[in-house]
Amino acid sequence: MPITLQDVALRAGVSKSAVSRTFTPGASVSAKTRAKVEAAAKELGYMPNVLASSLTTGRTALIGLISNNFTNPYFLEIFDLFTRALQKAELRPLLINLSAEEDASRSLSMLRQYNVDGVIVASSTLPPDFAKVFHDAGIPVVHAFGWSSDTPGTGRVSIDNTEAGHLAAVTLIDRGYRRVGFLGGPQSAATTSDRLDGFCAGLKAHGLSPEIQFATAYSYEAGRVAMTRALDAAPQVEAWFCGDDVIAIGAMDAAVAQGRRIPDNLGLIGLNDMRMAGWDRVGLTTIRQPAPQIVAASVDLIRKGIADPATLPQRVLLPCTLVERRTLRAKP
Amino acid sequence: MPITLQDVALRAGVSKSAVSRTFTPGASVSAKTRAKVEAAAKELGYMPNVLASSLTTGRTALIGLISNNFTNPYFLEIFDLFTRALQKAELRPLLINLSAEEDASRSLSMLRQYNVDGVIVASSTLPPDFAKVFHDAGIPVVHAFGWSSDTPGTGRVSIDNTEAGHLAAVTLIDRGYRRVGFLGGPQSAATTSDRLDGFCAGLKAHGLSPEIQFATAYSYEAGRVAMTRALDAAPQVEAWFCGDDVIAIGAMDAAVAQGRRIPDNLGLIGLNDMRMAGWDRVGLTTIRQPAPQIVAASVDLIRKGIADPATLPQRVLLPCTLVERRTLRAKP
DNA sequence: CAGGATTTTGCAACAGGTTGCAAAAATCCT
């Protein structure tokens, strides 16, 4: 039913090779032949079959886009950015939802069956040896927005989480907070420990150290229960640095439910600067991740990794910035 | 580099066909051969190349998942559900972001190049003739969550939007509201007009008719500007039925910014019941779409449509329910 | 155990392209 190379070749009165070559950038075809072929192709509505060509070229332009953060609204923004950036680069995202109950290894072998050119992991909470499997299979991997283990040979793009933690500490101190807490994301994430390190370092310079709590996931609910626990365990804390905006919003609601007033009675600072943080009814002071740049760098890295795997092992760190809203009190 | 059928056949001492057959459900292979092949395959770590097999079978198990709602947090929930449901059905979502600036026809031809088995459109605001192209190319299409035109031959799964509009009207009237408004989503969406129809019908039974406004997109910002305009144009309206939760939240913030108090001073009812509607700081009364059922039905429909295109032209309507929270006043 | 029915197996063609190679055509140079 669909038009094939053969059909076009016949119609244009040339060989299959000629047709193939007109559609292969950089191949040797004369202007005349190209014209004939293009005319015939247009007439017939021909469209090369990528899958068939992938057999010989080994390229599918398919990119596995893997995440397990489907409860964090921030990731809709991320997916938006990634799909656009990939589309612009002529790559196609094969989306994998790797939530807890799904079987990681099945998804893995699936991606290999589809011969993906590369894999982008957009999550900091995936099984540690996850990237390794791809890397071992010779498939370029880029971790965006944090990684869970030090898998060698993979590309990594994120903010400098230590610096982010440091920025949070400096900001809180600047606002006159002295009894502060760290309400991190899942403890297993490398991002969480880096942020904690930076946070502690920043506090230590002033002789302080934080209360520490962790949310079990990047979600409103997790933030809520974590803060409920935190308020109970450390009621004296005046301000918390939350590992993520959605966690911060959950935490904020939990605090309000306990009668705290923000920011007078309790300060909060988040991380990400998801769009929602700027909504009137949220107004979260937070640290912005430059998501568009992270995504752009990730796609760039994966493209280079596909072209030449040797270039891949690389780490890109981008700066983050404070976005002031209404959940921290003014300078004293 | 990767292990092929040939390698396994050699190792197991059988023909390529035998190997192929062991991996084809329902093919004729003796227990002995199957055992030999499976042993060899396991030893070598063989994994059939789906793309190669798609050449002869015509099946890729790839499903185009198309949307342009990447600013509506509700759609993260939808993507979560879709990716899981598709994964469970052994189908792979090729995600397409069809936001305004992207070229629709390019995405279209792309999906055809990849030989997708089917297409799921999760959006009610796409170009009207969109589905037609696929249908003409013999690719099954299912519209989930509304459709933008009456393309014949496509599957369609959604709530009964007229009924939803009616439910909103009945609810508002029940709460004693008399001067009510309709703040719909994009005017081009069929869902919007259906909801408006039902809403008007419900009001008419009580001799009422609504003020009418439309937001230009399914986003917080669009809701905000629409409500700002609406408050100006029709300040006497006591309660608005919003075409979507995120629009409702934007609208609510706009109203609050103008000094309205919710629900005393202005009532709001949304549609979707996205998770966020239940957050403490939102507490939106809304009409719930049974998203899991809509997704399940859509995936079911696309599977049937792949197996036998004749079954596809079908419309599934699911019931929606009121979820009471804090943006409508109590019964008078 | 013969003879027919049934199942299993391998061969070879095929799916839709790509590509190395050598022949053919075009171009260049003196």
Added chain:
DNA sequence: AGGATTTTTGCAACCTGTTGCAAAATCCTG
């Protein structure tokens, strides 16, 4: 114009699997 180059072209093999068909093997029955 004639020969040396360079470019273009088609042939045929190949990429990885699938499948119709006929041969081979196995099973069953009397």
